[in-house]
Amino acid sequence: MSALRGVLAAAPVPRRRLALSVALGAGAVLAAVGLLTTSGYLISRAAQRPEILALGVAIVGVRFFGIARALLRYAERLVSHDLAFRSLTDLRSHLFHRLIPLVPAGLPGLGRGELLGRFVGDVDSLQDLYLRGLAPPLVAVLAGLGAVVVAFLILPVAALVLALGLLAAGVLVPLVTRRASRSAGRRQAAARAVLGTEIVEIATGSAEIAVAGRAEDWTRRAERSGAQLASLQRRDALSGGLAAGLLTAVAGATVVAILAVAIPAVGSGALPGVMLAALALLAMASFEAVAPLGAAAARIENCAAAAGRIEAVLDREPPVSEPEHPRHVELSSRYARASLHAPELAPALGFDAVRFRYEDDAPWVLDGADLELRPGRAVALLGPSGAGKSTLAELAVRFRDPQGGRIELGGVPLPELAGDDIRTAVRLAPQDAYLFTTTLRDNVALGRADAGDGEICAALAAVGLGPWLDSLPEGLDTEVGEAGAKVSGGQRQRIAAARLFLAEARFLVFDEPTAHLDPEGAADLQRRIAAMARPAGPGVLVITHERAALDAFDEVHELRAGKIVAADLSGGSVDIAVEA
Numbered sequence: 001m002s003a004l005r006g007v008l009a010a011a012p013v014p015r016r017r018l019a020l021s022v023a024l025g026a027g028a029v030l031a032a033v034g035l036l037t038t039s040g041y042l043i044s045r046a047a048q049r050p051e052i053l054a055l056g057v058a059i060v061g062v063r064f065f066g067i068a069r070a071l072l073r074y075a076e077r078l079v080s081h082d083l084a085f086r087s088l089t090d091l092r093s094h095l096f097h098r099l100i101p102l103v104p105a106g107l108p109g110l111g112r113g114e115l116l117g118r119f120v121g122d123v124d125s126l127q128d129l130y131l132r133g134l135a136p137p138l139v140a141v142l143a144g145l146g147a148v149v150v151a152f153l154i155l156p157v158a159a160l161v162l163a164l165g166l167l168a169a170g171v172l173v174p175l176v177t178r179r180a181s182r183s184a185g186r187r188q189a190a191a192r193a194v195l196g197t198e199i200v201e202i203a204t205g206s207a208e209i210a211v212a213g214r215a216e217d218w219t220r221r222a223e224r225s226g227a228q229l230a231s232l233q234r235r236d237a238l239s240g241g242l243a244a245g246l247l248t249a250v251a252g253a254t255v256v257a258i259l260a261v262a263i264p265a266v267g268s269g270a271l272p273g274v275m276l277a278a279l280a281l282l283a284m285a286s287f288e289a290v291a292p293l294g295a296a297a298a299r300i301e302n303c304a305a306a307a308g309r310i311e312a313v314l315d316r317e318p319p320v321s322e323p324e325h326p327r328h329v330e331l332s333s334r335y336a337r338a339s340l341h342a343p344e345l346a347p348a349l350g351f352d353a354v355r356f357r358y359e360d361d362a363p364w365v366l367d368g369a370d371l372e373l374r375p376g377r378a379v380a381l382l383g384p385s386g387a388g389k390s391t392l393a394e395l396a397v398r399f400r401d402p403q404g405g406r407i408e409l410g411g412v413p414l415p416e417l418a419g420d421d422i423r424t425a426v427r428l429a430p431q432d433a434y435l436f437t438t439t440l441r442d443n444v445a446l447g448r449a450d451a452g453d454g455e456i457c458a459a460l461a462a463v464g465l466g467p468w469l470d471s472l473p474e475g476l477d478t479e480v481g482e483a484g485a486k487v488s489g490g491q492r493q494r495i496a497a498a499r500l501f502l503a504e505a506r507f508l509v510f511d512e513p514t515a516h517l518d519p520e521g522a523a524d525l526q527r528r529i530a531a532m533a534r535p536a537g538p539g540v541l542v543i544t545h546e547r548a549a550l551d552a553f554d555e556v557h558e559l560r561a562g563k564i565v566a567a568d569l570s571g572g573s574v575d576i577a578v579e580a
Contacts, residue, residue: 004129004300004303004304004307013083013087013130013134014083014086014087017079017082017083017086018083018130018134018135020079021076021079021080021083021135022135022138022139022142023142024072024073024075024076024079024080025076025080025135025136025139025143026138026139026142026143026146026289027068027072027076028069028072028073028076029139029143029146029147029285029288029289030143030146030147031065031068031069031072032065032069032285032288033143033146033147033150033282033285033286033288034061034064034065034068034150035062035065035066035069035285036281036282036284036285037150037278037279037281037282037285038058038061038062038065038278039062039281040277040278040279040280040281040282041058041274041275041277041278042055042058042059042061042062043277044273044274044275044276044277044278045058045274048274080130080131080135081131083130083131084127084128084130084131085127087127087130088123088124088126088127088130091123091126092123095119095123095310095314096119098314099119099313099314101318101319101320101322101419102313102314102316102318102319104319104394104397104399104400107313107316110313115313116196116200118193118309118310118313119310119313121192121193121196121306122193122306122307122309122310123306123310125302125303125306126303126306126307128299128302128303129299129300129303132292132295132296132299133296133299133300133303136292136293136295136296137170137293137296139289139292140166140170140289140290140292140293143286143288143289144163144166144170144286144289144290147162147166147282147285147286147289148162148163148166148286150282151258151279151282151283151286154271154275154278154279154282155261155262155265155270155271155275155279157261157265158258158261158262158265158279158283161254161257161258161261162254162258162282162283162286164254165250165251165253165254165257165258165283165287166254166286166287166289166290168250168254169247169250169251169254169287169290169293170290170293172246172250173243173246173247173250173290173293173294174243174293174294174296174297175297176242176243176246176294177242177243177294177295177297177298178297178298178300178301187232188229188232188233188236188302188305190309191225191228191229191232192229193309194225194228195222195225195226195229198218198221198222198225199222201218202218202222236298236302243294243295243297243298244294246294247287247290247291247294250287251283251284251287254283254287255280255283255284258279258280258283259276259280262276262279262280263276319399319400319401320398320399320400320401320415320419321415322418322419323415323416323417323418326416326417326418326421327412327416327417328417328421329347329409329410329411329412329417329421329425347374347375347409347410347411347506348372348373348374348408348410348411348539349372349373349374349396349407349408349409349426349507349539349541350371350372350373350406350407350408350409351369351370351371351372351392351395351396351405351406351407351564352370352405352406352407352408353368353369353370353404353405353406354366354368354369354370354392354395354402354404354405354406354407355367355368355369355402355403355404355405355562356388356391356395356400356402356403356404357403364562365387365388365391365562366388366391366392366395366402366562367561367562367563368405368562368563369388369392369405369559369562369563369564370563370564371392371557371564373507373539373540373541374539375506375507375533375536375537375538375539376533376534376535376536376537376538376539377533377539377540377554377555378529378530378531378532378533378534378539378540378542378552378553378554378555379539379540379541379542379553379554379555379556379557380526380530380541380542380544380550380553380555380556380557380567381541381542381543381544381557381558381559381564382544382545382547382556382557382558382559382567383558383559383560384560385545387559387560387562388559388562389511389543389559390430390431390511390512390543392543392559393428393430393509393511393541393543394428395407396426396428396507396509396541397422397423397426397427397428397509398414398415398417398419398422398423401414401415409422409425409426410425424505425505425506425507426505426506426507426508426509427447427500427503427505427507427508427509428509428511429496429497429499429500429508429509429510429511429513430496430511431511431512431515433492433493433495433496434483434484435480435483435484435487435492435495436480437479437480437481437482437483438479438480439476439477439478439479439480440460440469440472440475440476440477440478440479440480440495441453441456441476441477443480443484443495443499444456444459444460444476444495444498444499444502445502446499447459447498447499447500447501447502447503448502448503448504451502453476455502456476456498456502457469457476458501459498459499459501459502460494460495460498462498462501462528462532463494463495463497463498463501463525463528463529464494464521464524464525464528465491465494465495465498468491480495488516489515489516490516490517490518490521492516493513493514493515493516493517493525494525496513497510497513497525497528497529500532501532505538506538506539507538507539507540507541508532508538508539508540508541509541509543510529510540510541510542510543510544511543512543512544512545513525513526513529513542513544514526514544514545514546519546519548522546522548522549523546523548523549524549526542526544526546526548526549526550526552527549527552529542530542530549530552530553531552533554547569550567550569556569
């Protein structure tokens with residue numbers, strides 16, 4: 001339950017809205033109690049055939065309670081769902097902000113489907129914590145007390161019996177339900193995640209599965225996972241049915257007990273006969289207050305399981321930590337212009353004897369790497385596959401921290417700067433650039449949100465996509481498809497480069513921007529990227545395996561054995577592979 005307390009702390013319930021929801025819910029239950037109690041009295045009194053005027057108050061009461069119950073229940077639904085959705089929005093925002101620092105370095109052991117299940121399905125299930133977990137017990141207490149007070153006014157001993165019956169139903173039923181649903185509830189979240197992971201894998205890898213002739217195998221896997229989830233859901237439904245049956249038994253026993261003490265009271269004259277039916281119906285209606293408690297106990301168990309799965313991810317140690325008092329470094333464009341006449345005055349992005357490895361007992365990926373990047377300079381970095389070029393790119397934007405050496409931005413070590421400031425000054429176009437399922441305009445404008453259509457078109461033209469853009473009937477409004485499915489791999493790389501063309505950053509880092517391009521297109525794009533640095537442009541670092549057009553760069557280095565050395569441009573080739 002500690003994870004649930006963390007959820008409540010992350011998205012505290014607005015007390016006024018919760019109080020209003022509980023008050024309306026209790027009012028709706030008490031209106032139902034009043035409706036049945038008044039109806040019982042009206043039926044009994046009407047059987048005596050009195051003057052119609054003698055029934056006027058009871059008739060008005062029945063109408064009043066009937067209308068009031070509908071209105072109060074409707075208002076309660078509006079307020080309680082508004083409360084749940086508002087709290088869920090706050091919770092999503094809080095969890096997203098906690099997730100952000102963990103993602104750049106990756107989440108080992110979690111596939112896309114598993115992560116999706118935890119931060120969509122599990123988070124959505126937490127809305128039940130407010131809607132069906134916290135409010136029902138409070139409503140039961142208020143409405144139960146109100147019903148007992150009404151019963152006390154009619155017959156004190158009947159009020160005692162009713163109080164005992166409500167207490168038994170309010171405590172016994174949730175305990176039994178919780179015990180019955182605990183195992184199934186906790187296993188449901190994991191089973192749902194497994195099924196979600198397999199469905200995501202089937203959807204994203206459908207072409208490969210079909211080509212390999214493994215469609216039936218994957219279908220059987222998904223069917224087994226679905227059957228396991230359905231089995232757990234049936235057990236959960238069984239616990240709900242058990243709660244409903246037990247509640248009905250307790251309610252029936254309470255009504256019989258009340259009649260057992262009320263009938264002698266009628267015989268002795270302590271209770272008017274017309275009130276007997278009213279008292280019995282009052283007892284039946286009172287159990288509406290405790291009816292949701294069994295389901296509430298099961299929901300809380302499910303919410304606890306979901307919260308635990310989410311916390312298991314968020315409790316991981318972030319790869320980097322934000323400084324408590326971040327420093328500020330001046331990276332305005334006037335410093336970039338100064339680099340034309342005095343390069344030493346421009347703020348640099350510098351790597352000084354940087355060492356990095358992924359595990360304590362693993363070999364060093366970078367072992368004393370030195371590199372300096374200044375505005376107005378274009379630098380190319382070559383190296384064999386697995387040399388650590390992409391790792392160096394991640395260090396430049398502080399997705400990770402090195403175990404040795406220093407990385408400085410404008411003379412200030414990166415750990416002393418706020419992460420947002422670093423990534424405002426240093427932009428990275430990763431090798432596996434992601435395209436969102438939206439328009440071409442929105443995907444390019446990710447580089448700068450306030451960019452106009454003219455600037456976006458200019459950025460696309462700058463990376464060589466001008467003729468392609470002119471050929472599109474819908475222009476910038478063209479949808480790129482899910483994850484960029486409607487564009488080629490080369491177009492994807494150029495769109496990612498166009499984002500950085502728009503960015504007003506002082507340093508731009510391109511990781512394998514020529515992937516999926518033919519040699520001629522790769523050389524063309526590398527020349528275009530190198531040209532961004534001049535005149536008085538940002539510092540440009542291109543991590544590439546492509547040796548063509550290297551004459552366009554001011555410096556060409558190579559990463560070998562963890563160190564950065566001058567590149568040998570006499571010939572040879574560089575392995576093409578995805579970096580670590």
